[in-house]
Amino acid sequence: MIELKSITKKYSKLTAVNEISFRVEEGEICVLIGPSGCGKTTIIKMINRMLEPTSGEIYIQGKNIEESKPEILRRNIGYVIQNIGLFPHMTVAENIGVVPRLLGWSKNSITARTEELLDLLGLDPDEYSDKYPGKLSGGEAQRIGVARALAADPPLLLMDEPFGAVDPLNRERLQIEFLKIQRKLKKTVIFVTHDLDEAIRLADTIVLLKEGSIIQKDTPENMLAHPKNRFVKNFVGTDRALKRLARFTVADYLSKAEGLCIEKNISQCIKNKRDKLQNRFLWITDRQGRLMGWLDIEAFLAQDDIEEALTRVNPAEIALGADFTLKEALARMLSQGVSAIPVIDNADRLIGEINLSTIEKITQEGYPK
Amino acid sequence: MKRARHGNCLIILLLLILFFFLVFNMSIWETALKTLFPQEKEVIYPRATLAVLVGEHLILVSVSTLMALFTGLLFGIFVTRPVGRDFLEIVNDITALAQTFPPVAVLALAVPLMGFGVKPTVGALFLFSILPILRNTISGLDSLAPEVLEAARGMGLSRLQILLKIELPLALPVIMAGIRIAVVINIGTATVGAVVGAGGLGAPIISGLVRNNPAFVLEGAATAAFLAVIADQLLSSIERVMVKTEY
Structure with missing residues (x-):
């Protein structure tokens, strides 16, 4: 579905991302994790061309992303960020309808899609459609952020610490809801976090980064059972056996x-x-x-x-x-x-x-x- | 919320009616000024009717403000774009400098270049009203939450779409406040134009000062002040209509 081929990003002297290559298969959640400054956000921003790599290529569904105009590319990629960035002067429904409007959808199909998405995220369309973002709680706003990213039904979703600013209790609920939705929609998701428990809960594959390089790419079960080196071992913590249990269901x-x-x-x-x-x-x-x-x-x-x-x-x-x-x-x-x-x-x-x-x-x- | 807006419209309507009533009923002025200044033989400025003076005054103010609005918005948008960022400080400095010149000095300098009359006055007013409009445009556009702009870019809006659909609507309250300040200041400052023969409500004031006739001065000054109050009310209610109050 998406493939990064030896991507490097340099800022004058600093190398933020160094020769990174990996693939994410269709319908998979790939979590990029690592200490701050490891390049995880830089990678995600190169995928929707918010940043241009110094060298290397990225392919989405076999097509080099440099072949499309950045704006056109981005309309087909859902994007969720930590601070959400809902447009405060637009209602919830207008916020969700932004990309469909850019793509020229008819009014009726935008309204139908908005209601469908609000239902999917467990928010009553009658209650929420005409609300302004200023009137929403943190958890609600984050749900609208996800709905807005899903609006035009993009095959690929980029999520940059989407639940990072929500309190722990709500975060867990959002994660579980997101997994439920993902089981239905089967999007390809690239998810950035620094929260290991979140990564373990959501990931099909975890990519552990350090100083711009991949240290280990593995399933959560394997990474916790077989950490590749001391850095991974320290990162996953001494309670990795316990964390690993979160990957298995009763x-x-x-x-x-x-x-x-x-x-x-x-x-x-x-x-x-x-x-x-x-x-x-x-x-x-x-x-x-x-x-x-x-x-x-x-x-x-x-x-x-x-x-x-x-x-x-x-x-x-x-x-x-x-x-x-x-x-x-x-x-x-x-x-x-x-x-x-x-x-x-x-x-x-x-x-x-x-x-x-x-x-x-x-x-x-x-x-x- | 709706009720408050209706109440506001009503106040503006009443003010406007009162204003026109006073402008076209000079007998009221005559009675009032005669009682205030019984020693003066002539209490109404004789060279032009109050309606004509108000008309001249409004032309001075509106032409200069529109020019300033256009220039201020243009420069404000330009210096907040990535290409224009480098000019942000210099533009800020120049407009601040323009503001420090006293209006009369600007007029005195402008007359040799543009002659007497409306032109130098509009030029001076233009220079004075650019600052609030430009300042507010810049601070309105510059203070937007970065995550809102990042989200807009990440969703695939073009630069122009981000400016028109996100940045300007969000900066509108601040920009509108700048326009309101500019108009109110201009209505007062435009009276100076009479010194170089631009007419307007400054004419009776200057004439009254020269002929030592406080009645003329009051006629011009009171009307200008009334005009400023109406303009302020009108613009703030336009502001409220344009900016959705809900968010």
């Missing part, structure tokens, strides 16, 4: 849960399964399969009283959804002091469990035994 490592319906003859079931059961505890569900709590088998066998041995729980507090990350699962285990956590679907039905031993196995990858 759904990928679900084990079968031993669950029993409360309506059944429980003592008979337990006696039948006795030797197969490894745990002291058993998940108990209602007739619809919804999680109710867990049963202490030994206590139950000793007293034969289900109410005595059953610990009722609120599924939302104890259980996880399948789209949670293993990092979140581990955090839940530690805070609850348990080694297995039930996993439920949208209707609170038990679909499996996730075990501490599974998570441990994953964290050991990439570390010497």
